Amino acid sequence: MDLTLSEEQSMFKKMFADFCTKEIRPKGEHIDQAEEPPEDLLAKAVDQGFWAALVPEEAEGCGMDVYTFTLMLEELARADMSTALILSVHNCLVVKPLLLYGSDEQKKRYLEALALGEKLGAFALTEASAGSDAAAIKMTATRNGSDYVLKGSKNWVSNGSLAGLFLVFARAEGGITAFLVEPETAGVKVGYREKTLGLRGVPANTIYFDDVHIPEANRLGAEGKGMEIALKALSLSRLGLAAIALGATERSLEEAVQFSIEHIQFGGPIALKQIIQNYVADAKTQIEALRSLVLHTAWLADSGQDFGQEASIAKLFGSRVAYEVTNRMLQVHGGYGYMKDYAIERYYRDCRALEIIEGTSQIQQFLIARDIYKAQGLEIRP
Amino acid sequence: MDFSFPKEYQLFRRMVSDFAENEVRPLAKAVDREHRVPLETVKKAAALGLMGVPFPQKYGGMGGGEMGYCIMMEELGRVCTSTATVIGAHTGIAAMSIYLDGTEEQKQKFLVPLASGRLIGAFGLTEAQAGSDAAAIKTTAVRDGNHFVINGAKVFITNGDIAGIMTVMAVTDPSLGAYGGITAFIVETDTPGFSIGSLENKMGIRGSSTAECVFQDVRVPKENVLGQFGAGFLTFMKSLDIGRASLGAACLGGAQAALEGCMEWTMAREQFGVPVATKQSVYFMIADMAAEIEALRSMIYRTAWLIDTHQPHIKEAAICKLYGSEVASRCVHKAMQIHGALGYSRDYWVERAYRDARIAEIFEGTNEIQRVVLASNLFRPYGMRIPS
Numbered sequence: 001m002d003l004t005l006s007e008e009q010s011m012f013k014k015m016f017a018d019f020c021t022k023e024i025r026p027k028g029e030h031i032d033q034a035e036e037p038p039e040d041l042l043a044k045a046v047d048q049g050f051w052a053a054l055v056p057e058e059a060e061g062c063g064m065d066v067y068t069f070t071l072m073l074e075e076l077a078r079a080d081m082s083t084a085l086i087l088s089v090h091n092c093l094v095v096k097p098l099l100l101y102g103s104d105e106q107k108k109r110y111l112e113a114l115a116l117g118e119k120l121g122a123f124a125l126t127e128a129s130a131g132s133d134a135a136a137i138k139m140t141a142t143r144n145g146s147d148y149v150l151k152g153s154k155n156w157v158s159n160g161s162l163a164g165l166f167l168v169f170a171r172a173e174g175g176i177t178a179f180l181v182e183p184e185t186a187g188v189k190v191g192y193r194e195k196t197l198g199l200r201g202v203p204a205n206t207i208y209f210d211d212v213h214i215p216e217a218n219r220l221g222a223e224g225k226g227m228e229i230a231l232k233a234l235s236l237s238r239l240g241l242a243a244i245a246l247g248a249t250e251r252s253l254e255e256a257v258q259f260s261i262e263h264i265q266f267g268g269p270i271a272l273k274q275i276i277q278n279y280v281a282d283a284k285t286q287i288e289a290l291r292s293l294v295l296h297t298a299w300l301a302d303s304g305q306d307f308g309q310e311a312s313i314a315k316l317f318g319s320r321v322a323y324e325v326t327n328r329m330l331q332v333h334g335g336y337g338y339m340k341d342y343a344i345e346r347y348y349r350d351c352r353a354l355e356i357i358e359g360t361s362q363i364q365q366f367l368i369a370r371d372i373y374k375a376q377g378l379e380i381r382p
Numbered sequence: 383m384d385f386s387f388p389k390e391y392q393l394f395r396r397m398v399s400d401f402a403e404n405e406v407r408p409l410a411k412a413v414d415r416e417h418r419v420p421l422e423t424v425k426k427a428a429a430l431g432l433m434g435v436p437f438p439q440k441y442g443g444m445g446g447g448e449m450g451y452c453i454m455m456e457e458l459g460r461v462c463t464s465t466a467t468v469i470g471a472h473t474g475i476a477a478m479s480i481y482l483d484g485t486e487e488q489k490q491k492f493l494v495p496l497a498s499g500r501l502i503g504a505f506g507l508t509e510a511q512a513g514s515d516a517a518a519i520k521t522t523a524v525r526d527g528n529h530f531v532i533n534g535a536k537v538f539i540t541n542g543d544i545a546g547i548m549t550v551m552a553v554t555d556p557s558l559g560a561y562g563g564i565t566a567f568i569v570e571t572d573t574p575g576f577s578i579g580s581l582e583n584k585m586g587i588r589g590s591s592t593a594e595c596v597f598q599d600v601r602v603p604k605e606n607v608l609g610q611f612g613a614g615f616l617t618f619m620k621s622l623d624i625g626r627a628s629l630g631a632a633c634l635g636g637a638q639a640a641l642e643g644c645m646e647w648t649m650a651r652e653q654f655g656v657p658v659a660t661k662q663s664v665y666f667m668i669a670d671m672a673a674e675i676e677a678l679r680s681m682i683y684r685t686a687w688l689i690d691t692h693q694p695h696i697k698e699a700a701i702c703k704l705y706g707s708e709v710a711s712r713c714v715h716k717a718m719q720i721h722g723a724l725g726y727s728r729d730y731w732v733e734r735a736y737r738d739a740r741i742a743e744i745f746e747g748t749n750e751i752q753r754v755v756l757a758s759n760l761f762r763p764y765g766m767r768i769p770s
Contacts, residue, residue: 126723129652130653131653131722131723132653132654132658132722133653133654133655136653136654136655155723156723194723194726194727194729195727195728195729196726196727196728196733197726197727197728197733197736197737198726264511265511265512265513265514265515265518266514266515266518266769266770267515267518270514275750275753323715330740331743331744331748331749331750334513334514334744334748335508335513335538335744335745337744338584338585338586338740338741338744339582339583339584339585340583340584340585341583345585348585348740349585349737352718352726352736353726355719356718356719356722356723356725356726357723360719360722361719362661362663362664362719365663366663381654382654382661
């Protein structure tokens with residue numbers, strides 16, 4: 001067992017930190033207040049290889065291992081959570097499934113555009129009546145000669161209005177099936193953008209599919225493979241969210257520590273108060289425990305082992321820690337923490353999404369419990 | 383022991399509830415979004431006597447005592463935390479400080495217009511370097527003949543920019559410290575030299591204003607000294623002690639509304655072919671909300687009874703604020719979880735409730751300060767001094 005970073009990983013980490021601190025961090029406040037997707041930053045991130053993180057080097061990608069990828073998301077989230085989430089969705093939920101399930105022809109057609117910043121990926125699974133119960137989706141994919149006709153609508157599609165490629169899940173004759181859909185296709189319409197508590201730089205849209213004709217060549221994987229593809233992508237993405245939680249909590253702790261040193265009450269910095277020290281110590285403890293979990297899960301993934309349950313655990317734990325740490329670090333700021341002039345106010349709102357998106361905490365609990373009981377021969381249902 | 387509310391209080395609750403539903407709720411979303419104080423609501427509240435609920439009728443109040451005041455704050459907290467904050471800061475701490483320590487003349491001159499709602503009140507305590515450490519204020523008041531001249535700046539003042547009357551704590555003798563060196567004043571905000579600095583851009587309670595108030599050679603007649611000269615810190619602390627019970631009552635209303643909203647949603651929302659209310663992960667959250675809310679309700683009204691019957695209440699009021707704000711936060715956190723993505727959307731009530739609730743753990747003494755208050759009151763009888 002050796003937990004030290006390889007030379008290559010260290011180099012990546014330093015590069016991530018430099019870019020995120022210099023380019024992204026100063027923009028965090030503006031992204032939130034203007035509710036503006038950070039398109040300029042995303043364009044700059046192309047040169048850093050952030051769009052091509054998981055694409056193998058032989059396909060002109062960065063070829064990061066999963067652990068290095070989590071370091072990237074951690075540093076992004078430390079600078080700005082909206083930017084981190086946009087790139088997590090792109091890499092985990094679109095690029096990765098294409099790598100895993102795409103035909104050579106599909107990869108040839110889309111991988112380069114995704115990797116080089118021409119097409120941002122978006123993942124269209126959730127519907128109005130299918131949230132936690134993802135398998136209840138109603139959108140249909142009906143055969144029409146060599147085409148499929150997609151009909152239905154998707155809600156809360158992150159990256160929606162920015163997307164160059166949607167990974168869409170619909171009901172075909174053989175079951176839930178995945179499709180690659182370009183937004184320019186006739187019948188695709190980007191609709192309502194959600195107004196959210198936080199993550200205000202991430203456009204989350206309703207997307208309408210009104211008799212959208214898609215050639216069979218755009219079906220990802222076989223008919224009926226859709227849920228497998230979605231769940232596999234979500235596993236990686238849940239690990240990604242845990243890494244985002246890690247970066248966000250590190251930043252929150254950093255902000256609170258700085259504030260507690262500078263803010264004088266009762267004749268000295270509040271950092272000298274035992275309760276502040278305890279808050280800070282607890283936050284650090286939670287952050288380091290989360291780091292170990294992210295590292296362990298990434299190691300499982302990098303060594304080719306099944307990491308689905310660990311990813312759920314990391315997401316459940318990471319999102320809870322993110323809430324608790326941002327809540328406490330806001331409290332350290334007192335009244336200032338409630339004001340938009342301080343980064344902690346934004347991180348508190350941003351982090352609350354982590355307990356909800358890509359499977360609520362309750363769904364993670366179900367998935368973890370299901371695996372535990374399955375090993376004992378007992379099947380449980382949600 | 384009789385836990386039932388007297389008939390007149392039941393009628394009062396119905397009146398406030400009607401007002402909250404008909405006049406406050408329809409504006410709650412807009413005032414948050416537009417970042418503005420609902421002054422039209424304040425005017426209507428005044429017409430109903432709701433700007434002076436706890437005070438005796440001879441001072442323009444309703445004579446409802448702390449019990450009536452907590453009932454109103456609970457009902458307002460149900461529908462709009464911003465409105466509860468505006469009326470709460472006005473009544474519970476600003477007007478309250480004059481009621482507690484004002485002379486008969488001061489009450490006639492200042493409490494009557496406040497209690498009747500002709501003027502809005504604000505409570506000028508916090509400064510940039512004096513938040514939890516309230517005694518560290520730097521604003522000064524220097525005697526000049528029959529006047530005091532006030533200089534300094536107050537921050538985070540609820541209602542600061544809409545107030546006609548502000549009670550202000552200032553240093554009158556730096557050598558004497560909190561007890562003896564600080565005096566409370568009643569300041570009419572149209573006095574020359576009083577101005578508003580910046581207004582805060584807050585996470586929540588955006589339908590209430592939080593202002594920086596600047597005092598530049600503000601001349602206040604010596605008749606406006608509130609309470610004993612040099613005893614202003616005590617006047618302010620006494621007001622805050624009482625204010626905490628009603629703050630907890632507003633939290634109670636917010637938590638109760640969250641519970642009711644969640645019940646409605648979980649019965650209507652179906653996933654996995656059944657209402658989500660039937661899922662244990664969900665209904666256990668609802669059960670926990672209800673348990674905490676009922677404990678809080680008992681705490682609030684027992685404390686109101688202690689205050690109205692002139693019994694010691696400092697510990698209990700601190701618990702109302704501490705526990706009330708934490709219960710409200712836990713309830714809105716659960717409410718957001720139960721509503722999933724919809725809870726995270728600004729189109730729905732949960733998101734606003736979530737932002738609004740967070741302030742109660744901070745203002746009018748952070749919850750850390752409440753624990754200091756509790757501990758120091760617990761240890762004091764044993765001769766043990768607890769430092770802040």
